[in-house]
Amino acid sequence: HGKLIRSIVAEVLIKLNKREKILPDHLVGIQDRVEDVKHLLDEGSLDVRYLVIHGMGGIGKTTLAKVVFNQISGRFNGCSFLLGVQEAARDGKIVQLQKQLLSEILNSTPVEIFDSDAGINQIKRRFRHKKVLIVFDDLDERDQLSMLAAKGNWFGLGSRIIITTRDTNNLAIEEYKIYQMTELLYHHALQLFSKHAFGMDSPPHDYDDISCNITRMTGGLPLALEVIGLFSLSQRKPIWKEMLKKL
Ligand SMILES: Nc1ncnc2c1ncn2[C@@H]1O[C@H](COP(=O)(O)OP(=O)(O)OP(=O)(O)O)[C@@H](O)[C@H]1O
């Protein structure tokens, strides 16, 4: 019974997690990817691990990171999901991210920090013995990481740091695992297109061929399927044919 109760408690804690990320209603082909990521995270091991989710824009990195975060964050002593690190760094807002990181993980009101060095010191001091889960979304340079999570020894045993990025060339992390995002499988792509274009899992009969063609053209990129699907929703069939010619 002990095992069952523990797993129920873990589930409840996850459900209660206020930091749950909001996801689109219809996700396709996600659970297999989640399992792969969880496998790479190797939660059982006690060391601190970095995992990079890599892939082109619109392929679904942030979405995948959110699903993983929602599923496992309850098993850590603190968690934080920082969106758009690259953009924040460009706008000189790293200190703001440090504050968000500290207050989310400590579950407290914002910590006062005046510069990024002070932020680094706080992070190192407060998280050294905490098992944390942090997602840095869209982080693409070592400099950004050096102010947020430069080294594994900043964090307690069992901590996991997930990074999503379009470009790994300038990350220069000592040791990390990589999850390479791939395009959606064709049947998932068609399902996603149909959801957006018709609100159904598969296209209506007379839109079968054209939907398949459009889906094939988008190359299994969720963002493209979403945009073209939503656009198609508002159009009549002759315009679809025109659109297909342009793709
Ligand atoms: N598995 C999926 N099922 C359904 N929709 C998805 C899936 N993955 C991503 N999407 C949708 O596709 C769009 C792009 O996804 P997302 O923002 O995760 O991409 P990304 O790889 O993080 O892109 P970027 O590099 O621009 O940050 C989003 O609107 C998202 O809701």
Ligand SMILES: [Mg+2]
């Ligand atoms: Mg993203």
